[in-house]
Amino acid sequence: MADKKTLIIGATPDPSRYAYLAANRLVSHGHSIVNVGIKTGEVAGVAIEKPETIHTDIDTITLYVGPQNQPPLYDYIFKTKPKRIIFNPGTENEELRRMAVDNGIETDYACTLLLLSVGQY
Incomplete structure (x- = not known):
């Protein structure tokens, strides 16, 4: 399986959160990750960073931030490409979905954990 480098927006060191579970599951499935969030710490051995450094080698962004908190992240998301x-x-x-489609970015209303579990990630 090819590595689909994934940027997790809303990363958290809280093991009860889905973003935490997704980070660990992505790594266990052979995908490299970038954790981005407002919390400090690390998940799956990768430090959580603020949405400042633009990563240009990202295959997938998986969102764990509610729509009300997404607009300040739009520029960051689109610069990541x-x-x-x-x-x-x-x-x-x-x-955000329409903006992504207009920029040639595939979008899915889906669950990262489910996609991984059924081999469709």
């Missing part, structure tokens, strides 16, 4: 954005449950945002 991902191939795909996954809107996990609770992060659905039609405005």
